[in-house]
Amino acid sequence: xxxxxxxxxxxxxxxxxxxxxxxxxxxxxxxxxxxxxxxxxxxxxxxxxxxxxxxxxxxxxxxxxxxxxxxxxxxxxxxxxxxxxxxxxxxxxxxxxxxxxxxxxxxxxxxxxxxxxxxxxxxxxxxxxxxxxxxxxxxxxxxxxxxxxxxxxxxxxxxxxxxxxxxxxxxxxxxxxxxxxxxxxxxxxxxxxxxxxxxxxxxxxxxxxxxxxxxxxxxxxxxxxxxxxxxxxxxxx
Ligand SMILES: O=P(O)(O)O[C@H]1O[C@H](CO)[C@@H](O)[C@H]1O
Ligand SMILES: O=c1cc[nH]c(=O)[nH]1
Numbered sequence: 641x642x643x644x645x646x647x648x649x650x651x652x653x654x655x656x657x658x659x660x661x662x663x664x665x666x667x668x669x670x671x672x673x674x675x676x677x678x679x680x681x682x683x684x685x686x687x688x689x690x691x692x693x694x695x696x697x698x699x700x701x702x703x704x705x706x707x708x709x710x711x712x713x714x715x716x717x718x719x720x721x722x723x724x725x726x727x728x729x730x731x732x733x734x735x736x737x738x739x740x741x742x743x744x745x746x747x748x749x750x751x752x753x754x755x756x757x758x759x760x761x762x763x764x765x766x767x768x769x770x771x772x773x774x775x776x777x778x779x780x781x782x783x784x785x786x787x788x789x790x791x792x793x794x795x796x797x798x799x800x801x802x803x804x805x806x807x808x809x810x811x812x813x814x815x816x817x818x819x820x821x822x823x824x825x826x827x828x829x830x831x832x833x834x835x836x837x838x839x840x841x842x843x844x845x846x847x848x849x850x851x852x853x854x855x856x857x858x859x860x861x862x863x864x865x866x867x868x869x870x871x872x873x874x875x876x877x
Pocket of ligand 1: 662663664706707708731732733734802822823824825861
């Protein structure tokens, strides 16, 4: 089924086997403009921009996921299943749940904990946490070391809700479940990879902190999170 309802690339050859996936389409464009050569845009449907190019002479793609699990659920499923993509690395922003993670720190998700029904509804998976790919995570740890970029390797929270009516639940999610930060997509991405026999990882940059109330601007969230991008780009083949 190519093209798919949400991706207009006409053949699987237009997309590399490894895809970096930020939530923000303009972060995808920023990565293509800043780091890639010989860039070809393969998707513009709904302005969910996707590009393939080379990094240090090696091929890689970058495409946005949109925000939330339903959205990354669609894009990652179509990339894995119909375009035969093997590896998707989410590169997102996150909110810290503890003062131990500072603005701009990079976090590699060991696993994602969630209250979401995504995995149960999609494939009958009833546990509340899913691990990222060990193979991808080992490579990402090596690249972070080689680049001299410090990285936390921790459990994260994938939430369906950005704005909650009460503001203190994060304290229990941190103390009871061990999640050091919150984002909105990794649990669904890890689930899709698991059911389709593919690989997924998630690198995050701390954009704000619920414990300390510090925050970056929307412009910084789009353009300034380059450390996680450089680590992930090393996966180009
Ligand atoms: O910066 P991105 O990758 O979009 O990730 C985070 O930012 C969005 C919320 O502002 C959610 O998508 C969340 O997961
Ligand atoms: O999902 C997210 C992302 C960044 N910051 C948050 O508080 N939540």
